[in-house]
Amino acid sequence: MDYSQFGAMLPELIVLGIFLLVFLVDTFSGAAGKKILTPMTAVLTLLATVAIWIVPSCGEAVFGGMYVSDTATRAMKCILSVGFFLVVLQAHEWVESEVMAVRKGEFLELLLVTLFGMYLMISARHFLLFIIGLESASLPLAALVAFNKHKYESHEAAIKYILTAVFSSAILLMGLSFVYAFSGGSLYFNDIALSVTQGEMSGLLLVALAFVMAGLGFKLSLVPFHLWTADVYEGAPTSVTAYLSVLSKGAAAFAFFIIFVQCFGAVYSDAWEWMAYAVIIATITVGNLFAMRQKNMKRFMAFSSVSQAGYIVLGVMAGNGLGLTSMMFYIFVYVVSNLGAFAVISTIEDKTGKISMTDYNGLHVTNPWLSFAMTLAMFSLAGIPPFAGFFSKILIFTSVTSTGSMALYMLVLVALINTIISLYYYLLVVKAMWISADAPKVESFKSSRCMKVSLSLCVLGIVFFGLVSPIYDWLYNAVLTSFPNALAFVLQ
């Protein structure tokens, strides 16, 4: 056996390495070692990001093609590890708190495992590996959600999460079993694509697709598979919520794209086009409608992220390289914007324990910089220029309309109209911080250094990701290199 092929699995190996290191330090070092645990992880993740980005790939496929590492997946992994880095930085203060002190190693290890799972999920080109990745990305999260041992909400969130997660796994597996029936005996994506093209349409395939969509929809929290989202986000520790809202969503979205476009692209108009329309419209609209009446910031962000997921999946509908690029770009921007917002939420929660939107009233008086960062994050999420969110939104709309289909055009119309509602509730936060005349409820405080770094990076990202186009170009080239033919490109 040629072990050199595992060189292609560099990202996973790195994560594994970090995992081992954290484990060893956590197990064998004393208090001093435990202190540097989080910073170490953060720095290592950052290095990993750079490594994934610059170290040339030592091969394309591993395990007979079950695992593929190409530029697009590596780019996606980079995005995820940036997000991971930011989350770890943000979690630092919470992790260092007294309640958590003894278990911070576990926290980081679990996080790293999920990251590993996500990497696998992204790179998987075979459903077996995909399921393994998916499960290892989602099961540890249940433990993480339950991490706040002394808080009942944390447990409730965890049980809701795990039950729904298992249910969705069951549905997904059921769907996959039907897919298997159509696959000609192979669960490779390419083989399935081939047999789906040749095969006849049948009701069973529709059920299979609907179930697969539901299973993935759970991870992405698409309506109506999203109902766990708000409860879990609310109950989970804030850092975990942040993690859930961006990373697992990002990985799932990428997988969603690969599976539906690469595997089932041939039955797009026959089978899943209208399903996707229904799901996207429902996701954006229901997410918005729920978000506008939330008072708890974490719940608010939960529904906001539901609605954002709808926009992310919009990229799938383009079904071409442009769509994938825009989707990845959207995820990247979403990572910084959402984590920016979560940074503020979690720092305020850590310092004062306040989490309701009304607690933010008059925040600008006591914490102008936090309000400023939060404002930018909200603007970015709402898609307002010159912040990154605007570009990601517009680029995804542009990609979706690239196919020239009238139905998609109208879908974009629905999405655009929904941006108005979303603007409304994002502005509510801004209003609370800046306009509300109430006396400030949150006293002035200084955030920890890690939080500052994380927040500053997020703000930089929010301001510059859109204005600086090389990021998009980089993603685009990555996608183009990975899918030279498979995904027809409209422009050139």
Next chain:
Amino acid sequence: MDLSILWYLVPSVIMFVCGVYGFITRKNMVAILISLELMLNSADLNFVIFNRFLFPGSMEGMVFTLFAIAIAAAETALAIAIIINIYRSIGSTEVTETNKLKH
């Protein structure tokens, strides 16, 4: 007697539906976990059936099933742990008790 594939599939689907039904109706979380197990097993069963009937030459379905069983076990373990936690904090494993987070 040559049994058609349906003889196997139908029970599997019934099992699945039972699982769903059980999840929805049972109040005890452990019972819900059992229902989930039913659903997972039905999916596993499907894989095996399809492998055996449609693609007897290969083993992919079987292998998949093995992995799925392992994953199901992990899931159950985790769920049980969380249920125990819940029991500790509210003294009950009724699913109806755990609906503080809503709307």
Next chain:
Amino acid sequence: MIFDNLLIWFVVIPVLMMAGLGLCRNSSMNAIRAVMVVGSTLLLALAVWLCVDFLCLRHNGADAEMLYTGSWMWYAPLNIHLAVGVDGISVLMLMLSAIIVFAGTFASWKINPLPKNFFLWFTLLSTGVFGFFISIDMFTMFMFYEVALIPMYLLIGFWGTGRKEYSAMKLTLMLMGGSAFLMLGLLGIFWHSAPEGGVPTWNILEIARQAQIDPSWQRLLFCFTFVGFGVLGAMFPFHTWSPDGHACAPTAVSMLHAGVLMKLGGYGCFRIAIYLLPQAANELAWIFIILTGISIVYGAFSACVQTDLKYINAYSSVSHCGMVLFALLMLNTTAMTGAIMQMLSHGLMTALFFALIGMIYGRTHTRDIRQMGGLMKIMPYLGVCYMIAGFASLGLPGLSGFVAEMTIFVGSFQDADTFHRIFVILACSAIVTTAVYILRVVGKLLLGPVYDDHHLTLTDANWFERFSTVTLIVCIAGIGCFPNWISETIQHSFAPIIAAIQGGAF
């Protein structure tokens, strides 16, 4: 190098101003003022320089459609450029914006609290405005368009008065609603801009040159883009953000918003909706002529019974901006020239109005005309300025409003069918209604006996207020007395657009 292009500086200067403001503290008012004054003066100087230089270039035979063009690839995969260029109209609009930013700076000399944040958002708003007018790439244009919209929310919400939260939210959401349709329209234009197999482009000039958009798509896209821009142009029935928004906004913001931002709507309407979709413009103009015709009359009549000074002006803006869109839809050079002149004129005079209202409100603490009277005696300077603004608004010759309205009427009258005639005459009738509500306000507010004895102790304008208003009045009178060079510049710039429209007529 990108900075060699003169136009880029219209964006760079505000960005530098924002950076400068970022370095100031909220408490150091003088530093903030210094940044603002220097920046806005630079912008004004740049605009004047551009204007002169542009005219010289034209005079020396530069006959390209746009001058100072520059294009830098931005998002290569989607062919998005940062493309700039100006024709006579954009030059004039830049000039208008610079003047109003300049005047607005002085009008908000004593803004409180958080002056730094105020000017930060104010400058961001002006960045958007300048960027919009220099762009010839639809994407960047749209981006700047939205950049200009959003600061309004905070500016009104934080520094406004009255039902500011409600108004700010309403204004923002309605304008964003408009821009949602607009975005869709732009996307459609982009993807249909190239012939089969060609590379789609966002560049307005290229799209117009290729003229590839299928008529059935044109109809849809025209409606989207026109409505999108029309919302900002306060077109009936999408105008209701305007009264509430203007009423609650702080002075400088009202000035900039009514003075420049609403012009973005009109500008976009002809630069994108009409120019790029000429066939649909020919076919569907009638729908919007009806709507804008209603705007004109409706706004004027509504203004007649308002009691809040700002509401009166806001409705009057509905009427006047309706005139802009109305004239654009006539699709001939004269009327469209009139529309641009009306944009300039309305921009200046409405800025003057809002500045004065702000100054009066700052003294009397009421905007209800029933609570005031005889102010001419107490603050003659402001009174006279208000009257001049009023006269400009009701179209007194020698002031800008007259020139613009007459050009519009004469131009609009070139369409001979009964439908157009009826609506033109309807539009003309607004000159009477305008006189009614302007004189009503002037009569109640400035003339007559002093209503409230507490007002007797109030002071007249101070130096920065005088400076701000004189700047605007000079411009208003300047356009009103010597309109021909402006008119010629605009007419020249309309040549390619008219050619496109005529090409689209068959």
Next chain:
Amino acid sequence: MDITLPILILALPIAMFLILGIGGVKMSRKVAGVLGILGMGTTATLAYIVAFTYFFSGNPDFIIDGVRLQYQVFDVTWLAFTQKLIVNIGFLLDPISAMMLVVITTISFLVHLYSWGYMEHEPGFQRYYAFLSLFSFSMLGLVVATNIFQMYIFWELVGVSSYLLIGFFYKLPSAVSASKKAFIVTRFADLGFLIGILILSYYTDTFNFINLTSNPEAVLTSTGGATFMGASVLTWAMVLIFTGGMGKSAMMPLHIWLPDAMEGPTPVSALIHAATMVVAGVYLVARMFPVYCVVDAAMTFICVVGAITAFYAAVVACAQIDIKRVLAFSTISQIAFMMVSLGVAYDRPIEGVHYAGLGYMAGMFHLFTHAMFKALLFLGAGALIHAVHSNNYTAMGGLRKYMPITHWTFLIGCLAIAGIWPFSGFFSKDEMLAAMFARHWFWGAWMTMVAGLTAFYMFRLYYLIFWWEENPHYKEHKPHDAPWQMSLPLIFLALVSCVAGFIPFGELVTWDGVPYHIHIELPVAATSLSVAVIAILLATKMYRVKNDLPTKVKNFWPTLWEAAHRRFYWDEIYQFVVHKIIFGIICRSIAWFDRHVIDATMDGMAKVTNVASNSIKGMQSGNVQAYVIWFFLGAVALAGITWLCLV
């Protein structure tokens, strides 16, 4: 011709306006007054030179073979609408504009001078002079307009100067509302003017008067026989343009602003609302005369409007108490006279009429003489008001002893307006009546009756002021003649009114520039003179000394008297229409509609979203089993719906 003088004629007043308007607050009254008077004096001198040069120099630019020409001294592009429709600002010299230059500058100068005395103690003296200068500028610009659009521009400026001057006493609510009324009513009329211009220019592709009037047939053919609602578009255009004139010249039914405009300072009434601005309508018709001639309907319309207005105003004037109102209605009536006179004229020979253009000449002549004697009357009234501090004749009576200069000059004014030989009014009125009789006996007879009424009410006024009975108030406050600044203009104007009739007007001003030799039509002259004398005698009988005859007459038909006194309720009708219908119903309902329908729809959308948001909150019940139901049903529904769609 050298263009310096014409430019200066326009530039001096506007410069004065700017100087006095901007720098006025820093000046003393004396400086401002002297500046104003000097400026206007210079302008007047220049205007005289120009007019003199035009009429008498014999320059071939102005006269060829005895025919006076129209000459554009300069004509520069101001605004080009299209290639052809270009608005120029220019200076047109022709008989009527030259005449108007003289009239305007003379009266304006006199009023400037007079105001120095009259306005001496009023606050805002500098502002007053600034406004006067603005008015003079606008009016001069109007009369020398080379094209109809220039005329429109200055037309509006005149309107606004009038607004400013009527509302000069801006602290008085009545003055404010009068100024507003004047502006809005004339603005409404200007709407017609504007539309008329638009129609006319659309078909003829020109604004220029010379182009329009030199070939009226071409104007007619240019419309290509287009009609609108049964009338040709040219008729519409000309009638609409005349509407503008109706507004400015206060023809029925747009006359209501003029009586109220008397709220302004009296010298202003003399200048604007008697001599110059109000005749702008007449001037407009005269300017466009050849074009009107090709549109018979419009000419008839002018005649009818003029005839009705003349009679109406004369009747109302008989029942007014306020002396300025009497004069105002008299002005309306006299202008209507000129209108009828123009309306009966024609630009080519008519069967049985020895000179069809007589009405034009006569109308212009009357314009000239009327300007002089009506200004005289108004200034006289000003002197009276200055003396007794009231506008009503009830505060006067028997003043002839106290104010001899005013008395005699006022009498001359009255005689002139009554048309008594040898005062100027006689000559012009005689020519007008002759023209009317020549066209149709009806016009002649009707207007002769009006002339009789005129004589009656003027002498009613005269007697009530200067005779009747002495007002007891004089004992406390003895009235006296005005200071020299005020008396001088009175005397000057009285002299002019005495001799102006002998000016060979027909030699100077005719519609086509061909001199016409005036001769008295004896039958007409005799009729009108006798009617006037009878009317004066009647007035003498009734009002010379205090008696109860007027009361008896009043009580003979009190309703009529009341109606005439209340101006036949026109103001009330307008009040009703404007306040109740336009404001009360239209504006209010639109404003209501805006708030409660349009805006409510927008708010409604937000509300609907809110309601939707609340109504689906049950979905998030907090129960994981319910979530799973949604989950499962959602998945099944996706498959099911797609299945249904595909099958």
